[in-house]
Amino acid sequence: MEKTRCLIIGSGPAGYTAGIYTGRADLKPILYEGEQPGGQLTITTEIENFPGYPEGIDGTAMMEDLRKQAERFGTDVRRGYIVDIDLSQRPFHATDDHGVVIEAETVVVATGASAKWIGLESERQFYGQGVSACATCDGYFYKNQEVAVVGGGDTACEEANYLTTLCKKVYLVHRRDELRASKAMQHRVLTNPKIEMCWNSRISRILGNDMDGVTGIELEDTKSGAKSEKEVTGVFVAIGHKPNTDFLKGQIELDEQGYIKVKNPSSATNVPGVFAAGDVCDPNYRQAIVAAGKGCVAAMDVERFLQNNQ
Numbered sequence: 001m002e003k004t005r006c007l008i009i010g011s012g013p014a015g016y017t018a019g020i021y022t023g024r025a026d027l028k029p030i031l032y033e034g035e036q037p038g039g040q041l042t043i044t045t046e047i048e049n050f051p052g053y054p055e056g057i058d059g060t061a062m063m064e065d066l067r068k069q070a071e072r073f074g075t076d077v078r079r080g081y082i083v084d085i086d087l088s089q090r091p092f093h094a095t096d097d098h099g100v101v102i103e104a105e106t107v108v109v110a111t112g113a114s115a116k117w118i119g120l121e122s123e124r125q126f127y128g129q130g131v132s133a134c135a136t137c138d139g140y141f142y143k144n145q146e147v148a149v150v151g152g153g154d155t156a157c158e159e160a161n162y163l164t165t166l167c168k169k170v171y172l173v174h175r176r177d178e179l180r181a182s183k184a185m186q187h188r189v190l191t192n193p194k195i196e197m198c199w200n201s202r203i204s205r206i207l208g209n210d211m212d213g214v215t216g217i218e219l220e221d222t223k224s225g226a227k228s229e230k231e232v233t234g235v236f237v238a239i240g241h242k243p244n245t246d247f248l249k250g251q252i253e254l255d256e257q258g259y260i261k262v263k264n265p266s267s268a269t270n271v272p273g274v275f276a277a278g279d280v281c282d283p284n285y286r287q288a289i290v291a292a293g294k295g296c297v298a299a300m301d302v303e304r305f306l307q308n309n310q
């Protein structure tokens with residue numbers, strides 16, 4: 001069994017920033033990268049809105065830099081993930097996918113959230129080549145073009161509205177004839193002249209080729225089954241996110257969507273000594289810079305907790 005003062009689970013901007021801060025505080029943290037080292041940013045294209053990179057930066061390169069920065073201050077960054085954790089008493093016990101047991105005085109959960117996908121083969125094929133799950137991240141690449149957004153909730157409506165500030169036209173594809181989004185959001189979408197609603201529709205295929213990426217979508221009417229096509233260069237899937245908290249169920253307080261509840265503005269969870277940062281506790285902002293900031297908050301909370309609970 002290994003012992004650490006701070007176990008960080010997750011390697012997005014929140015996890016690595018927690019690593020940088022707890023490392024500099026000489027807590028010798030152990031950080032598990034998880035199933036997707038570097039997190040969601042490694043599957044986006046260029047990141048243009050993270051302060052400090054005037055020319056933008058490739059998501060994978062940025063996460064490499066964050067990892068190196070955390071390692072420079074002594075964070076023990078490990079490939080692999082935590083398969084089991086016992087938060088019922090302190091010190092906590094976590095087991096990784098190789099069976100290594102870690103005894104941790106504190107834990108920072110920064111496991112992020114995963115975008116939900118429609119599940120089409122063509123969606124996977126064109127991921128990063130016209131298919132995205134984040135309009136704020138990738139919308140800019142579709143300036144003056146025609147795009148589609150899938151979903152009928154607040155996220156889809158917000159993304160569709162945002163995209164109309166950049167794009168020529170936005171098709172909002174929803175499987176029913178009524179939006180789930182709040183009334184105010186619905187009003188904004190339904191009165192936006194650049195948005196065309198595709199009611200009772202689902203994308204049955206994303207069209208394109210290796211050279212051009214996405215060139216269109218094939219729509220299927222969910223009632224009649226009739227097929228039609230729209231020419232678009234981008235498809236934004238906005239059908240919700242799933243926080244990566246399955247391994248914590250029953251051990252920590254989650255909201256009804258599975259996000260960890262934190263005592264804002266701190267990162268404290270209902271379990272003393274367990275802190276959370278980033279998308280795993282944030283259904284609203286979901287931005288790298290916010291997650292990085294919250295990773296810093298979690299690290300400072302860890303330090304204070306350890307000082308007060310020797």
Ligand code: NAP
Pocket residue numbers: 117118150151152153154155156158175176179180202238239240241283284
């Ligand atoms: P959501 O409310 O769960 O909506 C998901 C949407 O995607 C629904 O319209 C759903 O259709 C559709 N959908 C789900 N699975 C699908 C599939 N396989 N194929 C096609 N469509 C599918 O998710 P969200 O919009 O991300 O919002 C999550 C939470 O964050 C909500 O509580 C929301 O209010 C909140 N939020 C708030 C704001 C804001 O206030 N500014 C912004 C964003 C999010 P059905 O309607 O038919 O189920």
